Amino acid sequence: MQLDANFNRQWSVTTQWLIDKSVENDLNEVTELAFIRYVPNEYWGVRVGRIGVSAYSAADSRDIDFAHLWVRPPQELYGGIVFNSLDGVGLSYFSNNSEFNWSIKLEYGRNEQMGEVPQTIEAYTAELEDVLSASFEVEQGHWAWQLSYAHVNSLSVIQGATIQTLQSQLGQLVALNIPMISQEAATANELMGLDGEEIDYYQMALHYFDGLWTIKTELFHIQAKKESIPQGYGGYALLGYNINSLTPYAIYSRFDPEHTYFSTQSDWSAVNPSFALLQSGAEAGINSVRIDQQTYSFGVRWDITPQIALKAQFDYVDIEDFGYGLWASDTAIISSGRDVQVYTLNLNFVF
Template sequence: MLRTSIVACTLAAGSAAQAADELAWKFSGFGTLGAVHASTRSADYTSTILRATGAGASERWSPDVDSRLGAQLDVSQDRWSAVLQVVSEQGMTGSYRPRVEWANVKYQVTPDVAVRLGRIALPVFLAADHRKVGYTLPWVRTPVEVYGALPLSSSDGIDATWRWSAGAMRHATQAFYGRTDTELFDSNRLRARGVAGFSHSIEQGFLSGRASILSGRLTTEVGSEVFAALRAFGPQGAAIAGRYDIRDKRVAMASAGISYDPGQWFVSAEIGRTHTRTLLGQTTSMYLGGGYRFHELTPYLGYAKVRANSAISDPGLPLAGLPPRLQATAAIVNAGLNSYLATIPVQTTASAGLRWDAVDNVALKAQYDRVRPTGGSRGTLINRQADFRSDQTVHVASVALDFVF
């Protein structure tokens, strides 16, 4: 009898070991079918500056603001796992060419420590890991004033995460290092190297939060034609160009967010600050939102704001003393510089919406946003037209069908 038990235990252990060695596969996906209307014809409303078009100047009703389709493959074996996520959404070239959002391998060093290598989600903001999965959000999109401060959502590099507990509170401390290289428009690219930082997350009961800091060195050719023209005016122009050009310039960002969700209702808030001595300027952004669940229906409200901590205009080249022909040229160069500086966002948005969880894994949402760029800024709007005027309210209506599978 004892021998039989030993044999049975040995066989069971062998089967468990064999099962542990087997590959586990999981395929999943997500998507959003959206349509957005904006009341203006002087600019486009969009969810991120990394779009070619939006609602307003380009189209009265635009499907490009929120629509996307994503697929994800997860593979795991013992302490190893890997993930590949591909997302198709409009980029700055106007194409929906699929992009690899995540592609990394993870090794679970201990039950509490893991290391990943590859393309990894940047752990900034509460929705860092699911900002593109509309179904996981109570609202149609993440607040553009806050999440627009970091339009890039992933980097190529390495990270390490340590999960630990202190009493009833669970912690996750993450350090990361990497780089990014993103296509913009007209052969322009956005490159960031030495992207390094820390993120710390907490969970206790219905409460969750995250605080993050990161920095990196940014390079892009955006604005290069203006900077070249400025330098042609000698030392004064070169000094102005050096103040704003984006060539190997340090950019830093800090953010913190908190969410409380006991089930029947929820509330969340985030704040972020960016700092860079370039054309991108320095900003502080925040949002506060919440809602109440009535069975399948969830009405919600939100308020978001972004303000500039640096100038969004510059006197530019002094015109006095220049020959008339050069005065006209210098005035054009100054106007070009200020056109770029006006892209530093100063804006508020008040939102109201309704989510309907019609069936499992499908949610229909309708949302109204009252968007107001101020102070001469175009806010987060893109494709500004000649007749655009700041300090005018833009009314935005959105519908979105979110799903996961």
């Protein structure tokens, strides 16, 4: 739910709450946006509080289904982004040129959010510090373009007890100085730990809407120094056509990982049979977050009234070997790809 309140032409407040299957549903976790906006004139704008990030085109509306044709944002892009908002400040400049309008947006802040490891049902906390986002957008007629960049200076993840125990056992194996095996354990232990990691996001988007045709695409690249962080190239393309109150559409989206999956070459159980479980656990823990998939989506939106929309969408998802990073799956099956069909019926409304 989103609420907007305008006090006058210069001051306003925006809040957005989202209740989903989060680890916790306290006020802090369900609050997606909560900021004060100050607009001194027609060119400048300032936001302070929990603000959206302009690093991708649906930053402020990814959870407002009524604003889009799709029933959910393409997960190959939006499912792999580690932050939805920032606690900080945003600055924007709008040219307000009626024929060729352009804008620049900057945001700076931090983010902290909780997640859950599906296999152990244990919570973890991701802390992002010194996040800087910049976006350049242009609008002309029916067209809109966007170029954006975001830099996370420090990503740290505080894991639950199971992962911490696994890391401790890997550390003990490293200390044994067993040729090859200890080196592999050291590599696995280093990949599993996320402490002060840097991430860069690069994005470009295009949007066209003339009242009948809708064309939308986003291309992106995620780059990080640590290979265990999901990274690579991806994007999506959407095409829709309006027929009275109906808009059929199709979407193709893909994420192509930059690095191959993690695999050890030695047989740890040859030294001690109990090491076999440690070896498989380390490989599964690292590879379970790797993303490698593509999705074909077909749907239709029916605008029943100006405030109510009914949507139906079919998704055919092709998941590659060790590419289940967007799914809550059993680690025993992630080595083999599979196809998934998803059928969704959504009712969206605004008031």
